[in-house]
Amino acid sequence: MSNSKRFLPRLRRYMDEGDRRQHRLGTLLYALSGVMCGIGLAIMMPATMALQSGDPQWGLTFWGWAVALAAVTVVGSTASFFGTKLSYAAGLGFMRNMQVVIGNKVSRLPLGWFKADSAGRLSRMVTQEMISTGQAAALYVGQLIKNAAAAIVFCAAVWLWSWQIGIMLTLSIPILFLLLRVSQACVGKGNGLEDSAERDIAARIVEFARCQGALRACRAGADYEELESSFVEGRKRSIRGLWWSALGEILSGTSVQMLVVSMIIAVSYLGASGSIGALETVVMIGVALRFTTLLNEIASALFGMEDRRAMLDGMDEVVEAAELPVVGESRARPTDASVRMGEVRFSYMKEKPILRGVDLDVPEGSMVAIVGPSGCGKTTMLKLIARFYDVDDGAVRIGGVDVRDMTTEDLFARVSFVFQDVYLFNDTLRNNVLMANPDASEEQLRAVADLAGVTEVVERLPEGWETLCGEGGRSLSGGERQRVSIARALLKQAPIVLLDEATSALDAENEKNVVRSIETLKRRSTLIVVAHKLETVRMADKIVVMDSSGKVAETGTHNELIALEGEYKDFWDKRNASSQWQLV
Numbered sequence: 351m352s353n354s355k356r357f358l359p360r361l362r363r364y365m366d367e368g369d370r371r372q373h374r375l376g377t378l379l380y381a382l383s384g385v386m387c388g389i390g391l392a393i394m395m396p397a398t399m400a401l402q403s404g405d406p407q408w409g410l411t412f413w414g415w416a417v418a419l420a421a422v423t424v425v426g427s428t429a430s431f432f433g434t435k436l437s438y439a440a441g442l443g444f445m446r447n448m449q450v451v452i453g454n455k456v457s458r459l460p461l462g463w464f465k466a467d468s469a470g471r472l473s474r475m476v477t478q479e480m481i482s483t484g485q486a487a488a489l490y491v492g493q494l495i496k497n498a499a500a501a502i503v504f505c506a507a508v509w510l511w512s513w514q515i516g517i518m519l520t521l522s523i524p525i526l527f528l529l530l531r532v533s534q535a536c537v538g539k540g541n542g543l544e545d546s547a548e549r550d551i552a553a554r555i556v557e558f559a560r561c562q563g564a565l566r567a568c569r570a571g572a573d574y575e576e577l578e579s580s581f582v583e584g585r586k587r588s589i590r591g592l593w594w595s596a597l598g599e600i601l602s603g604t605s606v607q608m609l610v611v612s613m614i615i616a617v618s619y620l621g622a623s624g625s626i627g628a629l630e631t632v633v634m635i636g637v638a639l640r641f642t643t644l645l646n647e648i649a650s651a652l653f654g655m656e657d658r659r660a661m662l663d664g665m666d667e668v669v670e671a672a673e674l675p676v677v678g679e680s681r682a683r684p685t686d687a688s689v690r691m692g693e694v695r696f697s698y699m700k701e702k703p704i705l706r707g708v709d710l711d712v713p714e715g716s717m718v719a720i721v722g723p724s725g726c727g728k729t730t731m732l733k734l735i736a737r738f739y740d741v742d743d744g745a746v747r748i749g750g751v752d753v754r755d756m757t758t759e760d761l762f763a764r765v766s767f768v769f770q771d772v773y774l775f776n777d778t779l780r781n782n783v784l785m786a787n788p789d790a791s792e793e794q795l796r797a798v799a800d801l802a803g804v805t806e807v808v809e810r811l812p813e814g815w816e817t818l819c820g821e822g823g824r825s826l827s828g829g830e831r832q833r834v835s836i837a838r839a840l841l842k843q844a845p846i847v848l849l850d851e852a853t854s855a856l857d858a859e860n861e862k863n864v865v866r867s868i869e870t871l872k873r874r875s876t877l878i879v880v881a882h883k884l885e886t887v888r889m890a891d892k893i894v895v896m897d898s899s900g901k902v903a904e905t906g907t908h909n910e911l912i913a914l915e916g917e918y919k920d921f922w923d924k925r926n927a928s929s930q931w932q933l934v
């Protein structure tokens with residue numbers, strides 16, 4: 351459905367039944383107003399003839415036609431007024447509903463769906479893009495229907511005046527619509543090129559701002575090649591996009607003008623050859639010019655809708671993103687806080703398997719450290735346990751129950767995690783820690799804050815616990831955010847804790863806090879740690895060594911693995927050597 355070219359059903363899909371009804375009625379009223387507009391244009395001819403000759407034309411005197419024209423105008427304007435009203439109401443309903451649909455969907459999407467740019471993308475979607483698309487529902491659909499109806503009625507009426515012009519219009523209008531579709535496709539292609547260029551540049555600018563630290567460390571604070579090449583590539587794509595858009599607009603403008611000029615030439619020829627009178631010729635030329643406005647409005651509505659197509663594509667993509675199947679009620683209760691992965695296979699992309707038959711057995715209350723080369727899938731293992739994604743094959747079991755057979759609430763009541771990318775809410779430091787357990791007492795809060803090193807942060811900040819963390823926790827450093835995240839895990843007291851130790855170097859103070867917190871967590875929970883520090887590895891009851899092909903290479907205690915003289919021994923020696931490095 352998302353790739354369907356039909357704009358209107360895609361738009362109405364995001365309206366509720368009431369809004370859809372209003373939109374349908376509004377569109378019908380627009381169509382009625384278009385029919386009236388077409389009839390009004392058609393009436394001009396007999397009315398003028400009746401005025402000139404003083405005789406009735408087609409059974410009505412000039413005054414008769416004047417009354418008919420007034421009636422048609424009143425009906426047309428009233429229909430247009432109510433059509434606009436209903437369409438705007440439906441457009442507003444679309445926007446309201448869209449926010450709810452996206453909001454609900456976001457709460458059901460697997461955690462693995464969210465990437466670094468998801469927040470920006472979603473916020474653009476439910477603000478600017480949603481307003482623009484709502485405007486298309488409210489305005490462009492009606493404008494298109496109204497002007498198309500007027501053009502068709504006018505075209506039919508022309509047959510009554512002059513069969514020659516009737517034939518000309520009847521043949522040329524389908525050709526014109528075809529040309530307008532081609533122009534619409536050109537404008538669509540142009541918009542696509544320009545949008546993708548803008549998106550790429552925006553992503554590179556965000557990256558440039560985010561990576562300032564790393565760039566300055568490499569003395570490249572202002573020269574970021576990726577950004578510069580994205581500007582160059584973006585300029586090229588924008589120019590190509592502009593050419594396509596310009597081609598579309600020139601094609602549509604020229605087609606409309608050619609049709610009108612042909613009409614005027616044909617009318618003038620008929621006038622000059624005596625087939626129609628001088629007054630008829632003048633009125634027909636006037637009406638032809640009015641007809642141009644109708645065609646231009648049709649083109650602008652089509653282009654307006656084309657502009658919104660990419661936005662609708664983005665909305666469809668979010669709404670249709672695959673959700674993890676969830677059970678309404680957990681099928682069984684875990685018997686304990688053990689974790690077991692059996693023959694787990696997983697890939698983010700089909701062609702690149704990450705885990706190839708991984709077994710992991712973590713008895714209740716034990717601590718397992720996962721080590722292995724960068725990119726071998728250690729964090730992915732934790733994410734599968736927390737069900738950010740579903741395994742492709744095999745199973746992840748908690749207390750003997752497959753995580754797919756547990757409700758999200760049951761799973762997250764048992765599991766808490768500390769990942770490297772810690773998100774804090776723009777709330778006070780206190781609330782950010784308390785969100786893990788809103789019923790915790792002041793003593794409990796202070797105890798976990800002491801352990802995780804949050805107390806030192808609180809004492810340093812002028813507003814203490816009441817300091818606002820900024821969006822995403824921007825006001826705190828990476829190390830401070832990690833302390834808050836560990837404090838949350840300690841406060842939640844979940845039976846299973848997943849901890850992805852920071853790969854970046856932590857200061858000595860922070861490392862001490864992490865080690866102290868791990869010791870506490872180890873005493874009361876089953877703990878699975880993706881470990882990078884030797885001290886953490888040493889604390890584990892069991893170590894699982896992954897190899898770069900996504901398989902478990904070795905499993906055992908520190909002493910057992912050292913005695914094996916395999917991959918772990920290699921890892922240990924290398925880490926040991928690098929930890930001895932000193933700056934002189």
Ligand SMILES: Nc1ncnc2c1ncn2[C@@H]1O[C@H](COP(=O)(O)OP(=O)(O)OP(=O)(O)O)[C@@H](O)[C@H]1O
Pocket residue numbers: 462698699704722723724725726727728729730731853880
């Ligand atoms: N959301 C994702 N989409 C596609 N590929 C991903 C995604 N997340 C991770 N990967 C890829 O999967 C592989 C395993 O990633 P993972 O983060 O599990 O590795 P890791 O062993 O924890 O690495 P590190 O020790 O460097 O943190 C990597 O090649 C990574 O690029």
